[in-house]
Amino acid sequence: MLTFIGLGLFDAQDISLKGLRAVQSADLVYLEFYTSYLMGTTIEEMETLYGKPIIRLMREDVEQNPDWLENAKNQNIVFLTGGDTMASTTHVDLRIRAKDMGIETKLIHGASITSAVFGLSGLQNYRFGKSVSIPFPYTSSRGNRVVTETPYDTIKFNQENGLHTLVFLDIHNEHGYMTVREGLSLLLEVEEKRQEGVMKNRIAVGIARAGSDDVSVIADFAENLDSFELGNPLQILIIPGNLHFIEAEALVKLAGAPDSLLSDFSD
Numbered sequence: 089m090l091t092f093i094g095l096g097l098f099d100a101q102d103i104s105l106k107g108l109r110a111v112q113s114a115d116l117v118y119l120e121f122y123t124s125y126l127m128g129t130t131i132e133e134m135e136t137l138y139g140k141p142i143i144r145l146m147r148e149d150v151e152q153n154p155d156w157l158e159n160a161k162n163q164n165i166v167f168l169t170g171g172d173t174m175a176s177t178t179h180v181d182l183r184i185r186a187k188d189m190g191i192e193t194k195l196i197h198g199a200s201i202t203s204a205v206f207g208l209s210g211l212q213n214y215r216f217g218k219s220v221s222i223p224f225p226y227t228s229s230r231g232n233r234v235v236t237e238t239p240y241d242t243i244k245f246n247q248e249n250g251l252h253t254l255v256f257l258d259i260h261n262e263h264g265y266m267t268v269r270e271g272l273s274l275l276l277e278v279e280e281k282r283q284e285g286v287m288k289n290r291i292a293v294g295i296a297r298a299g300s301d302d303v304s305v306i307a308d309f310a311e312n313l314d315s316f317e318l319g320n321p322l323q324i325l326i327i328p329g330n331l332h333f334i335e336a337e338a339l340v341k342l343a344g345a346p347d348s349l350l351s352d353f354s355d
């Protein structure tokens with residue numbers, strides 16, 4: 089049996105009681121921390137709290153060579169991830185592989201950033217379009233710095249349809265954790281290059297450390313980069329589309345957006 093367990097948003101205490109019991113009764117405990125990460129703990133602390141040794145898997149162990157899955161044929165193994173357990177295509181792929189190997193699977197859910205953002209920002213979940221990730225720029229084979237334009241296009245498409253965009257920020261081995269400020273400046277760089285007005289006079293919402301006591305939620309015009317110094321990771325960005333009055337009110341009263349946001353609704 090292979091049980092996928094979502095660990096929740098921030099620290100070792102965020103696992104559900106059901107998840108904890110499954111970890112404690114498992115023969116082997118695996119974890120990946122490259123699609124998301126619990127900033128408020130360490131693997132050592134988790135091992136102490138859960139009372140089990142944890143085997144950390146790297147990207148290639150999960151995506152290219154998941155030979156450890158063999159153990160699930162005759163033992164109870166659990167696979168831990170940050171957030172909810174299936175909020176990533178990689179994990180769905182792993183579950184399908186297990187199914188093809190004749191392994192029974194089970195899911196134990198955890199709180200996810202993909203739903204935490206609604207409560208923290210006041211933006212309504214049914215008003216979001218396709219989400220997108222911003223990767224760190226890379227150097228092409230010809231030595232040029234390349235900034236991917238897909239996130240900009242996704243925001244543009246959602247905006248044309250009046251929808252909000254949830255923007256995940258890259259977690260990278262060498263570059264570390266992308267901040268809201270870095271993500272926004274990459275979007276502004278694409279805007280500058282293409283001379284389009286997708287980000288112009290556009291409110292952005294930055295969220296840092298969801299699930300912690302130190303959570304930070306800031307809404308301001310995207311060009312005001314200094315407003316988005318949010319401190320430690322993890323961080324995530326929302327570019328709102330059309331706002332309902334209640335959403336605008338939430339951004340002003342709960343996230344410090346300029347009052348002018350409400351003037352669109354006054355008669």
Ligand SMILES: C[S@@+](CC[C@H](N)C(=O)[O-])C[C@H]1O[C@@H](n2cnc3c(N)ncnc32)[C@H](O)[C@@H]1O
Pocket residue numbers: 097098123124125169170171172173174175176199200201202255256257258259295296297298299322323324325
């Ligand atoms: C690809 S998503 C993985 C989502 C995860 N499976 C979940 O359900 O929460 C990871 C990205 O979400 C954002 N993120 C995850 N946890 C966060 C948190 N606690 N606070 C702020 N942003 C977070 C970061 O931008 C991070 O790079």
